[in-house]
Amino acid sequence: MNMNMIKKWKLPCLLLMSNAVFGYNFEEVTPESFMQGLDQLFTGYSVNPDMVTRYLTGLSHLSSGLVDHPETQKILNAFEQKKSATQCEQYDSQTTYKDDEQTYCDKILNEIAGNYLTMFGLDSFKNPYIAATLSYITPNDKMSLHNHLNNNAVMVVLKGELRSLNFDIVSPERQSKVTVQKNKDMWLREGEVSYFSVARDNLHEIHTAGESAIFLSIYTDISDSYDFDTPKGSLKRSQVPTTHGSRERYDAGWSGNQSQKQPQLLRLIIDESGAMLAVPFHPDTDAELPAQ
Structure with a gap:
């Protein structure tokens, strides 16, 4: 397939690919035609990664079959x-x-x-x-x-x-x-x-x-x-959001499975004497998340 043509793929082409190009309706999906569709989508994405949204739309369309x-x-x-x-x-x-x-x-x-x-x-x-x-x-x-x-x-x-x-x-x-x-x-x-x-x-x-x-x-x-x-x-995220325009935002913390290169998580607190301390942060407990 011409690589320049793949680079120029548009959304309608991706949407139709799994149906029209391979000539089946969803009830006629075969393992072979499904894998052909995957190959086409991966080839297009590897040539032009900027097309990620169109690629994922095509993969969604194919998978729904x-x-x-x-x-x-x-x-x-x-x-x-x-x-x-x-x-x-x-x-x-x-x-x-x-x-x-x-x-x-x-x-x-x-x-x-x-x-x-x-x-x-x-x-x-x-x-x-x-x-x-x-x-x-x-x-x-x-x-x-x-x-x-x-x-x-x-x-x-x-x-x-x-x-x-x-x-x-x-x-x-x-x-x-x-x-x-x-x-x-x-x-x-x-x-x-x-x-x-x-x-x-x-x-x-x-x-x-x-x-x-x-x-x-x-x-x-x-x-x-x-x-x-x-x-x-x-x-783990807080349950009550703050708003940013029309979007909801939440405080969250990592609760495990961290990268080995990730340093220990710390947070700063002020104790009763007014001194500032760095203490371990454990985001898997509710108490560690700030109150809303």
Whole structure:
């Protein structure tokens, strides 16, 4: 394919690529045509990384075609049977620490889905720059705020409904406390997609309401963008926002999984005598976050 032509791709071209160019409707998706679509999108993005939004839109469009695919439905049906037989939801509700020896729902789902992801080229054996997981969230639960520092990603809901929130850090990232701004707050139903990039909306938080949800996440690895001075992992944010124009902002702190090169987090306090002290900062406790 002519590389100059790829550089000139426009959004409508990407939106139509997975359908018109490969000549199938969503109900006619095959593993081969899906992988062709992935290859085209990765080729275009590698030639012109500035097209990240268009690339992610194309990947979202392509991925939504998997929702009603017979192989997807097989996975969901097999999981429902396993879930009932193992009572994994009960284990999930009783602990926040998932021991690998225990039977918890997310583990069961990904064991069932291993061959499915390979079939569609969504594993590192087929493509070293991509990773994908299926995730299960129990009713009235959440996946806490976290980042994927060196990944662009799309997330498509396969079953149920979930609330997806995306944030950006809008303060210096190497401080013990950061300020995050909420950019997206959406309820996604089956077949609907959200995405984030390395540069925007990379922090996200996921909630369910009265029903469980299953979603597919596809991550593109952009390894050379990793900044080892910035922590990677979960954050704890304040519950009450401040406002900045029409946007909500929250105080947040890193709650673990930090880069090895990240220095110990400290904050300054004034003791009863008026002296200023530097003390360890532990953002995984509510008391460490400033009152609103």
